[in-house]
Amino acid sequence: MEKLTREERFRILSASLAAKERGEHGEASRLLKKIPLPTHLVAAGKELFGIEYLREQGYDLSEAETVHGKAWLDR
Secondary structure, three states, X not given: OOOOOHHHHHHHHHHHHHHHHXXXXXXXXXXXXXXXXXXXXXXXXXXXXXXXXXXXXXXOOHHHHHHHOHHHHHO
């Protein structure tokens, strides 16, 4: 996945907040999942829920994969 710029992240976040305010919680969640999770949150999610859960839920794990490699995610 292509790295998002700071402006793109803020645009997605703003759109997600607007969707939430309209009561469109599914859309808000879908938009947030376009922003890569920071590596430390992937590590916590991996420990608490398992990597398959994070994948099934559609979270963007690209930053953690870039930093630690795909093998780390699957360990």
